[in-house]
Amino acid sequence: MSIDPGAQFRQYESDYKNKSLDISNKIGHLPTFSGGNRISKMEEVEKLISAADTLIKKMEMEAGGLPQPSAKTFLAQVKTYKSDLAGLKDSFKKAASASSSTDAARAELGLGAMATSAAERGRMENATQIMEQSTNKLVAAKDQLDQTINLGADVMTELDAQRTKLLGASNTLKGADDNITKARTILSNMARRIWQNKIIFFGIILLLLFAIGIILYVKLRPHNDDD
Numbered sequence: 001m002s003i004d005p006g007a008q009f010r011q012y013e014s015d016y017k018n019k020s021l022d023i024s025n026k027i028g029h030l031p032t033f034s035g036g037n038r039i040s041k042m043e044e045v046e047k048l049i050s051a052a053d054t055l056i057k058k059m060e061m062e063a064g065g066l067p068q069p070s071a072k073t074f075l076a077q078v079k080t081y082k083s084d085l086a087g088l089k090d091s092f093k094k095a096a097s098a099s100s101s102t103d104a105a106r107a108e109l110g111l112g113a114m115a116t117s118a119a120e121r122g123r124m125e126n127a128t129q130i131m132e133q134s135t136n137k138l139v140a141a142k143d144q145l146d147q148t149i150n151l152g153a154d155v156m157t158e159l160d161a162q163r164t165k166l167l168g169a170s171n172t173l174k175g176a177d178d179n180i181t182k183a184r185t186i187l188s189n190m191a192r193r194i195w196q197n198k199i200i201f202f203g204i205i206l207l208l209l210f211a212i213g214i215i216l217y218v219k220l221r222p223h224n225d226d227d
Contacts (some may be wrong), residue, residue, distance in 0.1 A: 007065050009074050012059045015143075016081055019052040023088050030095040045092055049085070052144055056081050060150075064157055082146075096132070 056078060063074035102148050130131050 006070060009062045009066070012055050012062065013077070013081075016052055016055040016059065019048055019055065020081075020084060020088065023048045023052060023092075027088065027091050027095050031098065042096055046082075046170065049089060050142070052085055052088075053146075056085060057146075064160070071160075142166055151193060 023045060026041060026048065029046070030038065030041055059081065060075070060078045063071055063078055065071075066074060
């Protein structure tokens with residue numbers, strides 16, 4: 001049974017799409033809330049953005065560990081999702097800023113639900129400023145983390161390329177070793193045949209010498225007078 005190498009990536013991708021849709025819907029409804037309810041909804045959006053950001057990082061790490069060309073295709077999709085999330089972050093900032101401006105305008109015009117006092121307006125503005133500062137710090141921290149993740153992904157890609165080169169070199173060395181073994185076997189067979197030919201050659205020489213000796217003996221032995 002074959003295993004789909006991109007199954008885990010697609011699971012992360014499906015989770016991200018659900019998170020992205022939920023974030024978009026909640027950002028669209030932010031202007032309908034005010035005061036404490038708006039702050040609560042903004043916190044929900046921040047958590048969803050953080051979860052979506054984590055899913056993108058997981059997709060990037062998963063894609064970086066896949067073989068080519070699948071890795072290239074999945075990393076291109078990750079780039080698209082990063083752009084999508086960046087757009088959602090910008091929309092969230094604009095919605096949060098617009099909501100803060102609306103609350104401040106209502107407070108100044110006395111159109112709040114219960115005509116809040118100046119002290120209450122001051123507390124609300126301070127809370128809004130603190131929240132905006134926290135949001136900006138969170139976004140900056142996420143951007144820094146994104147850069148670190150991107151660097152890690154680049155390092156993993158480079159390591160994968162180096163591993164591929166090493167495997168290729170290993171296969172080349174293995175092929176060379178096989179060729180050397182074959183050559184050694186051929187040389188061994190040739191040496192054995194040379195020794196066999198030498199033995200046959202010396203054997204022939206010995207036979208020839210023996211035959212010459214017999215001929216000389218027959219030619220040179222003394223002849224009887226009767227002959």
